[in-house]
Every structure is written in C-alpha cells, then in structure tokens.
Amino acid sequence: MAQGVFAITEQRDGELRKVSFETVSEGRRVADGLGTELTAVLLGSGVDGLAEELKKYGPDKILVADDAGLAEYTTDAYSNVLAELIQSSDPAVIIMGASAQGKDLAGRLAAKLDAGVAMDCVKVQLENGNLTYTRPMFGGKINADVEIEGAPQIVAIRPNVMDITEAAKNSAIEKPAVQLGEVKTAIVEKKMETDDKVELTEADIIVSGGRGTGGDYAGIEALADALGAAVGASRSAVDEGWRPHSDQVGQTGKTVSPTLYVACGISGAIQHLAGMSTSKYIVAINKDEEAPIFSKADFGIVGDLFELVPAITEEVKKVKE
Amino acid sequence: MDIVVLVKQVPDTESLVQVADDGVSIKKQDIKWIMNPYDELAVEAALQIKEAQGGTVTILSLGPEKAIETIRTALAMGADQGVHINDPAAEGSDSLATAKLLAAALKDIPYELIIAGHRAVDEDNYQVASAVAELLGIPQVSMVNKVELTDGKITCHRTIEGGTVVVEASLPALFTTQRGLNEPRYASLPGIMKAKKKPVDVKTVADLGVDAALVGAANRKVKIKSLRLPPERQTVKMIEGEAASDKATALVKILHEETKII
Structure with a gap:
C-alpha cells in the first residue's frame, strides 16, 4: 500500500526557490500527521549543495536526481524522472508548488500516474487519517474543500501561503540513477527580468495601481521601492497598456497572497477582488468613498492617490530609518 | 496546418458566483456564460496560424447542451468545424476524466497542433491541457505569450516567475495560452451567419469508446466535499x-x- 510523503522541490539557476521550503515544511507536517516518512525530491544538475540546504526543513530522506539534462526544467524530462521515482517509492501523497513549474507538471504527472490533483491549495487538513485540501476556485470567489481518492494524491500548494518551518535533520541523501526518457522539448533561451524585481506571486508586499493612476506609476513604484514590494496592476490598467500583462492581478491574471496588498486607484471589480482576497492585510486608497474595494479592505483612505502615495512613501522611509 | 483548439464555456468573470443548496456546486441560473478568456486567445492564435499558412481549425469542447453557444462563437470568429462532447454521463467529470474524453476525441481528428487556455477560470485546475498532451504522447509548452512555427517545430515563449523561457518543441505539440499572446477578434455579423452552417459533430462517451465508469461526477478522483464563500x-x-x-x-x-x- 502506498505510504510516505514526497515533497517535490524546485531550483532555478543554482538556487532553491522559496516555494521549495514551503513544500518541504508542509510535507513535514503532513508526514508527521500521518505518522509516515517525508522524502524531499530534488531534480537538477550539480545540486549537491542544494540537497544539503533542504536538511534544514527536516525531510527523512532526500532523493536527488542529478543529470545534465535536468539543469533546466523541461516538462518531459522532469515528468519522466518524477514518474519513475514515484513509481518505485509508491508514496501516498505528493506535494509540489503551484508555481509555473508545478502548474505545468501536475496534469502531466496526473495522467502518467492516473492520479487526482488538488491544484493551488491554501490549506491542508488531516482528520482521522484523511486529508482535506482547501482550494480557491473561480479565481477566489469560492473556496472548495476537496478530497482525493486513490493514490498517490497530488497536491500543489499556492506559493507564499504555507508556513516555512525549520526542523533540521540529518536526512539521508540518495542519488538514484535516472532515465530522462524521450525529450521532445528544448530550452533555447531564458530571458529574466532584472534581478531586483520582486515576483508578484512570491511578494510579501504588493503595491497595485488601477485606472485611478491614469497611467502614472511613478508614485506607486517609489512606494514599492520603499517597502521592498512588487508592483501590481488591475486589468483595466493592463488593457490600457500602462503595465505589462505579467503585472495583472485578478481572475484573468495572477492570484496573489501577500502579507500586505495596497490597492491604489483600483475601484475593485469583482474579478480583481477575486485575485487578491487571500492577502493578509488589504489597504485601499481611492478618491471614491463608494468604491467596492473598501468593502474588501482592512484599512481605507479616501483621497487623491497622487498626494497620499508620496506622503505614505515619506512616512515609510522615516519608520524604516 | 490542422489545428485543434480546446475550449470551455465558463461563468463570466464579472459574475457573482454563489453556492447552490447542495453545497457542492454553484448556482447556475442567472449566470452569464462566456468562452473561457484564455481559450479566446487560443482560438485567435489558431486563426492567425491558419491565415498565414492554411489548414483547418477544429473546436473541441466538452460541456452540456448550452456549450454549443461557445463552439458557435469560435466558429463565428472563423474556425471551420466543431466537435461537441455532450453527454449527461460526462457532466461533472474532473480534470483527468475530462482529459481522457478529449484525448479520445482527438484520436479521430487530424492535428499537428493543439492549443488550449492554460486554465479555465471556473475550477482553476490548470491540468486538462497537460493531461491531454500526456495521454496523446505529445510535448506541451504552458503559459505561452508568443509563438512561432518553422519547419516541423514550434517555438514558444513561456512565461515563468520573473521572466520568459523560449522552448522549442517538435510537432505535433500542444501549447497553452497566456495573456499577451494576442488580442482575440470579435465575431463579425457575416461570421455569425456563416457559423450557423458550419458542421458540429456531437459525441457521447460511448461514441468515444471511453469507459463510462471513468467519467462523470460520480467517478471523480477529486471529490468536492463542500463549497463556501471565502470568509x-x-x-x-x-x-x-x-x-x-x-x-x-x-x-x-x-x-x-x-x-x-x-
């Protein structure tokens, strides 16, 4: 019978991605709850150092698939290798990040393993040995509790939601030989934005601007800089061409869960609210006191964002000094 | 090039979504239904490729009777024909079962390229397209905002956290769309008139040769226990x-x- 928990980690350019620590920490909690072993799984090329780093989060075992062909993520090589590792260990639960990688991989693995997937989960609960997963649907307008029948159960957790817990262990590292299988895709180029740009889905703080900015994001960018935040945008701002598509928060953009979400000049269309409603704190700044955004915010200020945002930036700088 | 586009009819993103009395589904009345916005990008991408190099565009959709509206919308945009998997036995299928049905239908449709939205904005599962690609044994590239086709290969710009990777895949292949790929056209009035006469094949689960015990609400691997509004x-x-x-x-x-x- 299937048993044990797999936590599939993610690395890029020689660094573990933050969601990996969330995955292993959540995996530890689930494995402890089920009274079973946690195996962290790491794919890459020359990643011994990263395997050492994973010990900090307490897996019982770390499976390392180290191959030049795994240096960059490709759907085929990664799914082939993972399916092989999963089939030989037969885990009951597989946890991965609902990242660009996880979202690409989950369906492929599900079809290979004939397994059910709970995508983009924000909570994992264990009761009487049964796991229930909470996942937003309709872009966050509804929360669903789901269970998965059969094994393995594949769970993709929303980045930035689960707690990272250090619980260092002298985990056993195993490096099985792996077969990449047939690979029909190749990475020809990787174009990364400037290093210091904070990725929206991983940001702790997001300052977002909407139609009320009139396309002028200078104040919002300055506040984001002062806070170490990422800049987001509403759909209408993106449709106007003021911000790139990659900045869009909402049901047809990115779903975000930062600790603090500052909405500036965003009225609060239902599809936007859906994409940011799981933020821990929401601050709304809008000149229209009737704007729907205020009904979803913790703190609100009615006023001109071109006066308020620079004033807030100054205050933030003072407090941070 | 023969292209198949996978489309789904979903509630309008501007709609309020409410939980039905059974606690495990949503209230379907009073909802405006639209083509999944990412699938509109997929239809547009297919039409642009067809316009550049010829071929056919087939729309494949699984859904109830009403889903024909979405297929007709795609035909009105310019697609050539539709295949509608319409069977009460398939209703409520989870992502993997949906993928099995779509993959079975694709055995009878010629294709070199399959295009789909990267997710449907209803259940937000992000799985159907990847599972279809796996079941067909073809490569996939997800969340693509730019695409080029050159002799037997497809080059896709795939959006990832903080950047883009350029991925090359051999054909036949599947890719899923991301915002920024294109601006979907509106159906023209003559397009809407023509769409009424374009052929749409209706298929049942039995027609596709899929075991009915694998599909439908009763056979979900992912069971919905309850739906509720967020706190x-x-x-x-x-x-x-x-x-x-x-x-x-x-x-x-x-x-x-x-x-x-x-």
Whole structure:
C-alpha cells in the first residue's frame, strides 16, 4: 500500500526557490500527521549543495536526481524522472508548488500516474487519517474543500501561503540513477527580468495601481521601492497598456497572497477582488468613498492617490530609518 | 496546418458566483456564460496560424447542451468545424476524466497542433491541457505569450516567475495560452451567419469508446466535499485626517505598530 510523503522541490539557476521550503515544511507536517516518512525530491544538475540546504526543513530522506539534462526544467524530462521515482517509492501523497513549474507538471504527472490533483491549495487538513485540501476556485470567489481518492494524491500548494518551518535533520541523501526518457522539448533561451524585481506571486508586499493612476506609476513604484514590494496592476490598467500583462492581478491574471496588498486607484471589480482576497492585510486608497474595494479592505483612505502615495512613501522611509 | 483548439464555456468573470443548496456546486441560473478568456486567445492564435499558412481549425469542447453557444462563437470568429462532447454521463467529470474524453476525441481528428487556455477560470485546475498532451504522447509548452512555427517545430515563449523561457518543441505539440499572446477578434455579423452552417459533430462517451465508469461526477478522483464563500473581512477601518500627510502618518503607524508589516 502506498505510504510516505514526497515533497517535490524546485531550483532555478543554482538556487532553491522559496516555494521549495514551503513544500518541504508542509510535507513535514503532513508526514508527521500521518505518522509516515517525508522524502524531499530534488531534480537538477550539480545540486549537491542544494540537497544539503533542504536538511534544514527536516525531510527523512532526500532523493536527488542529478543529470545534465535536468539543469533546466523541461516538462518531459522532469515528468519522466518524477514518474519513475514515484513509481518505485509508491508514496501516498505528493506535494509540489503551484508555481509555473508545478502548474505545468501536475496534469502531466496526473495522467502518467492516473492520479487526482488538488491544484493551488491554501490549506491542508488531516482528520482521522484523511486529508482535506482547501482550494480557491473561480479565481477566489469560492473556496472548495476537496478530497482525493486513490493514490498517490497530488497536491500543489499556492506559493507564499504555507508556513516555512525549520526542523533540521540529518536526512539521508540518495542519488538514484535516472532515465530522462524521450525529450521532445528544448530550452533555447531564458530571458529574466532584472534581478531586483520582486515576483508578484512570491511578494510579501504588493503595491497595485488601477485606472485611478491614469497611467502614472511613478508614485506607486517609489512606494514599492520603499517597502521592498512588487508592483501590481488591475486589468483595466493592463488593457490600457500602462503595465505589462505579467503585472495583472485578478481572475484573468495572477492570484496573489501577500502579507500586505495596497490597492491604489483600483475601484475593485469583482474579478480583481477575486485575485487578491487571500492577502493578509488589504489597504485601499481611492478618491471614491463608494468604491467596492473598501468593502474588501482592512484599512481605507479616501483621497487623491497622487498626494497620499508620496506622503505614505515619506512616512515609510522615516519608520524604516 | 490542422489545428485543434480546446475550449470551455465558463461563468463570466464579472459574475457573482454563489453556492447552490447542495453545497457542492454553484448556482447556475442567472449566470452569464462566456468562452473561457484564455481559450479566446487560443482560438485567435489558431486563426492567425491558419491565415498565414492554411489548414483547418477544429473546436473541441466538452460541456452540456448550452456549450454549443461557445463552439458557435469560435466558429463565428472563423474556425471551420466543431466537435461537441455532450453527454449527461460526462457532466461533472474532473480534470483527468475530462482529459481522457478529449484525448479520445482527438484520436479521430487530424492535428499537428493543439492549443488550449492554460486554465479555465471556473475550477482553476490548470491540468486538462497537460493531461491531454500526456495521454496523446505529445510535448506541451504552458503559459505561452508568443509563438512561432518553422519547419516541423514550434517555438514558444513561456512565461515563468520573473521572466520568459523560449522552448522549442517538435510537432505535433500542444501549447497553452497566456495573456499577451494576442488580442482575440470579435465575431463579425457575416461570421455569425456563416457559423450557423458550419458542421458540429456531437459525441457521447460511448461514441468515444471511453469507459463510462471513468467519467462523470460520480467517478471523480477529486471529490468536492463542500463549497463556501471565502470568509468575510471585518469592516474596513477608514483612516481620517485633514491633510494627506496626516492620513499617511496614521496608516503607516497602524502598519508598523498593529500589523507589524513595516
């Protein structure tokens, strides 16, 4: 019978991605709850150092698939290798990040393993040995509790939601030989934005601007800089061409869960609210006191964002000094 | 090039979604249904490729009777024909079962390229397209915002956190769309008239040769136990003050002292 928990980690350019620590920490909690072993799984090329780093989060075992062909993520090589590792260990639960990688991989693995997937989960609960997963649907307008029948159960957790817990262990590292299988895709180029740009889905703080900015994001960018935040945008701002598509928060953009979400000049269309409603704190700044955004915010200020945002930036700088 | 586009009919993103009395589904009345926005990008991408190099565009959709509207919309945009998997036995299928049905239908449709939205904005599962690609044994590239086709290969710009990777795949292949790929056209009036006469094949689960015990609401691997609205926030605390600087000071004080974020 299937048993044990797999936590599939993610690395890029020689660094573990933050969601990996969330995955292993959540995996530890689930494995402890089920009274079973946690195996962290790491794919890459020359990643011994990263395997050492994973010990900090307490897996019982770390499976390392180290191959030049795994240096960059490709759907085929990664799914082939993972399916092989999963089939030989037969885990009951597989946890991965609902990242660009996880979202690409989950369906492929599900079809290979004939397994059910709970995508983009924000909570994992264990009761009487049964796991229930909470996942937003309709872009966050509804929360669903789901269970998965059969094994393995594949769970993709929303980045930035689960707690990272250090619980260092002298985990056993195993490096099985792996077969990449047939690979029909190749990475020809990787174009990364400037290093210091904070990725929206991983940001702790997001300052977002909407139609009320009139396309002028200078104040919002300055506040984001002062806070170490990422800049987001509403759909209408993106449709106007003021911000790139990659900045869009909402049901047809990115779903975000930062600790603090500052909405500036965003009225609060239902599809936007859906994409940011799981933020821990929401601050709304809008000149229209009737704007729907205020009904979803913790703190609100009615006023001109071109006066308020620079004033807030100054205050933030003072407090941070 | 023969292209198949996978489309799904979903509730309009501007719609309020409410939980039905059974607690495990949503209220379907009073909802405006639309083509999944990412699938519109997929239809547009297919039409642009067809316009550049010829071929056919087939729309494949699984859904109830009503889903024919979405297929007709795609035909009105310019697609050539439709295949509608319409069978009460398939209703409520989860992502993997849906993929099995679509993959079975694809055995009878010629294709070199399959295009789909990267997710449907109803259940947000992000799985059907990847599972279809796996079941067909073809490569996939997800969340693509730029695509080029050259002799037997497809080059896709795939969006990832903080950047883009350029991925090359051999054909036949599947890719899923991301915003930024294109601006979907509207159906023209003549297009709408023509769409009424374009052929749409209706298929049942039995027609596709898929075991009925693998599909439908009763056979989901992912069981929905309950649906609920997200918890409401407490009433907003409005920050008052004379000048902008007063309000700014008050807000930052709260963020610093109460929430300890700053």
